[in-house]
Amino acid sequence: xxxxxxxxxxxxxxxxxxxxxxxxxxxxxxxxxxxxxxxxxxxxxxxxxxxxxxxxxxxxxxxxxxxxxxxxxxxxxxxxxxxxxxxxxxxxxxxxxxxxxxxxxxxxxxx
Amino acid sequence: xxxxxxxxxxxxxxxxxxxxxxxxxxxxxxxxxxxxxxxxxxxxxxxxxxxxxxxxxxxxxxxxxxxxxxxxxxxxxxxxxxxxxxxxxxxxxxxxxxxxxxxxxxxxxxxxxx
Numbered sequence: 001x002x003x004x005x006x007x008x009x010x011x012x013x014x015x016x017x018x019x020x021x022x023x024x025x026x027x028x029x030x031x032x033x034x035x036x037x038x039x040x041x042x043x044x045x046x047x048x049x050x051x052x053x054x055x056x057x058x059x060x061x062x063x064x065x066x067x068x069x070x071x072x073x074x075x076x077x078x079x080x081x082x083x084x085x086x087x088x089x090x091x092x093x094x095x096x097x098x099x100x101x102x103x104x105x106x107x108x109x110x111x
Numbered sequence: 112x113x114x115x116x117x118x119x120x121x122x123x124x125x126x127x128x129x130x131x132x133x134x135x136x137x138x139x140x141x142x143x144x145x146x147x148x149x150x151x152x153x154x155x156x157x158x159x160x161x162x163x164x165x166x167x168x169x170x171x172x173x174x175x176x177x178x179x180x181x182x183x184x185x186x187x188x189x190x191x192x193x194x195x196x197x198x199x200x201x202x203x204x205x206x207x208x209x210x211x212x213x214x215x216x217x218x219x220x221x222x223x224x225x
Contacts, residue, residue, distance in 0.1 A: 038154075042218065042219075043115075043202050043219055097142065097206075097212075098156060098159055098167060100156060101146075101156075
């Protein structure tokens with residue numbers, strides 16, 4: 001079972017920042033937080049991951065709370081191409097590093 | 112690298128027939144995952160290989176499903192006999208096992224069993 005809770009859907013205006021929340025209150029010390037997204041009819045695409053520090057790359061920023069029980073994915077300037085289902089995943093990265101997807105958040109970018 | 116390559120992209124078959132889905136992972140990756148996606152059940156992990164060895168097949172729905180990884184560059188998922196409820200999109204993904212690594216997904220095989 002997925003260890004994360006996400007809102008089923010969100011709307012965001014084009015050009016604005018999209019903030020996608022994720023709760024992972026049972027996260028363990030050796031589990032990373034990963035974000036993937038799936039654009040319609042395509043395979044899931046990696047976005048970003050982090051352990052306890054905030055992370056930023058060319059796609060997004062990841063803010064993890066100090067207690068690591070929740071996180072927020074930020075798309076700084078959302079475009080219509082960011083319309084997708086976004087999955088928050090916690091994952092132990094070792095030999096048994098399964099990736100278990102939950103239901104995700106369906107993000108609609110509004111023109 | 113061309114990424115994870117799956118074939119065929121689309122497959123339509125009759126109930127009772129054998130179906131074989133194929134996956135070529137990214138060169139150098141040592142973990143491979145097979146997923147099934149339907150509207151009702153979302154993305155389900157079927158089986159996970161590490162260094163060509165099946166580590167966890169608890170997601171394989173029943174004995175009609177089998178998966179093999181004869182070498183580091185090829186894996187198959189076989190359904191025999193196929194049933195209409197097997198209709199779904201099947202994804203293969205690969206990664207390098209290690210701290211903070213990411214998995215790369217193929218474009219999927221859309222299977223329709225009539």
